[in-house]
Amino acid sequence: MRLSTLKTSARRLRTLMLREVRATLRDPFTLFVMITVPLGSLLAFGFIVSTEVHHIRLGVFDGSSSELSRRLVAELSATDTFDPVIFRSRLEVEEAMIGGDVGAAVVFPADFDRARLRGGVGDEAAQIQVFYDGAEPVLAGNAEASLRGIVESALAATAPNAEGAAIVRSNGIHATVRPVFNPTLDGRPYMVAGTFGFVLTFLTTLITAISIVNERLTGTYDQLQLTPATPLEILLGKMVPLGAVFSFDLLLMMLVAGVFLGTWPEGSALLFWLVATFYVATSLALGLVFSATSATAAEAVQKTVLSSIPLIQLSGFIYPVRSMPTVVGWVSQLIPATHFIEVSRAIYLRGEGIVDLWPEILIIVAMGIGLIAMALRTLESRA
């Protein structure tokens, strides 16, 4: 008796799945979206974070025209960090800064050389004035570090008896900084690992939401309710095929990230794929909840898009959770994407394995089961 129910149930499930696969593959728009969005996101997000500065336009006004100032300008232009632009007056430099034409500016006052050579207690030290465009804080912060470095080492090298610059340095502690993993501090792998979280949450939720609402509009959803299929079977009939398609999509993304962006997982690719596939199921369940509680496609999409704001901003995808106010940090822990992005970065960048990651993975699984249960209840209450 039980066995035969199970058998008919399995048959119904297979029919539902076949139907879903056909419906998905028949719609060229869905297919197009499923291929272009993940790849487009990878390419877009992969490049936005960089810790290097190159070719910053540097305004220069050299009021002293001394040998040393010319030498410093030559040193600054020798690197590819700065592209010096010479101005004829201080005012012109300031105007260029306001117009956003230069990101930083160096001004050598007219008495620069004299003040430097004049030794004597109580005199003002020779000054180089540097100002940065604080309207671009990331840029200004990076430019500051490299400009100081270049100028100080150039001063040390050019001072005839080297003492001048040496004094500045030797009085403090010199720190050698060395990153473990990712020695060049390349921003790409960090963003690629986060992009998986973004795509697998946003795209899956949106596609599920739209697919159900479309069925509602064409009336096939009501027909589905009339078949002997139970809510659980309908749920699985939606989730398994879509999950399989996304799981394939995931492989495609991993390949593109590796081949075009040079980012392969440091840790186990298989573990990543398994966790990510389970995570897809979680997002699919969320999409089901959104669509089951919305009357129109517009409403479902609206819900998904509104939920994407906290997803992008609070999950640590671009701005780190650690820098958020404490209470907001707690809120971000309630978002499944936060945990998935953490796991994704741990596997991709630090090569961590299941031994280190099981608590995080457990949280993702628990949240996933919760969401699937919620989706099931919404479907049951509507049946």
Next chain:
Amino acid sequence: MNERALSFIRNVLAVAYKETMLLRRSPVVLGAVVAQPVIFICLFGFVLSSKPANVDWAVLDQSRSELSRRLIAEIQASGYFHPRREVDSYEEGITALKRGEVLALLVTPVELARDGAKGQAEVQILLDGADPIAAARVGGYMRAIAAAVDTSAGTATVSRTAGRPVEIRQRFWFNPTLADSHFLLVSLAGMLLTNLCLSVASFGLVSEREDGTWEQTLALPVSVVELVLGKLVPDVMLCYGVLALAIIGPGVAFGIWPAGSIPALVVLTLPFVLATLAVGVFISTIAESVAQSVFISVFAIMPSFVLSGVMMPYELMPMGPRWFGALAPLRWYQIGLRRIVARGGGFEDVLIPMLAVTVMFAGLLAMIRMRTKPRLG
């Protein structure tokens, strides 16, 4: 002639009135006009920052000298860090780094105090490069703090003799504390207007086509130009309302008022808003259903936010993505916004961005004409 002009204006106003009534009931507009400004101002002003804070770090203090304790205390006092974790061996520290438990590991050598007396003190800082932005900044902070620690305390001060040191005086203009919130809030208007224009335009047109009201409107005794203008008037007015919100909000809440010419800002916004509305209309001519159209516009918003430079400076991107981002009207608008709002520029500083968005608007109009002609004919 005069009669004609009057009827033209009357028709435009009539369509505008009908559109305004529709907009009032649209949930999309409510979301974009009411919810988003509040959410964005809160997020940008209070929550998001790439500045390191609450950084977990570990110390392997092999020196155990007065100098090393002073260095550690100085770093701790900087306010960027959580209370440190003491490790007993190099391996223990590396493991903590590898597990992502700490972002930085400070290693002081046994001979630190001795070298310090000679003016050659060196320490090592190991960073978790898996988080490159935070690592780069934390490394910089720690290095600067270390450089400022006076190793010669107690011993004779270093004599300042031959060849005076050159002093580097530096200042950050426009945003002296280099706050990220300043960077994000300045471009707030650009983000809100992009969201609003794309959703209004792409959503409105397709849903009219689905409901069949588009055909009805075409049957009205108004010309296509009157129809399009009438549709644009309420949208553009709404945009100026959102612009006012985006200026007043950060001003009242965070004291970030535009430093430059407000008339220039008002003028610059018009071609930008028109170009972005045109993008939305173009999307709706491609899409077959509301769902598709919203889908496309959502995924058009994403790259334009990312690549235009509103969230991260575009100057740091490699040339390919950088040029691609120049195709988004938002890129040019945010350049203009930063020049006017942050740096206090005027008309002459935003001529190029204004020209760029105007050219984009013209190009999009031509593309829309090409797409819609057969349908209207």
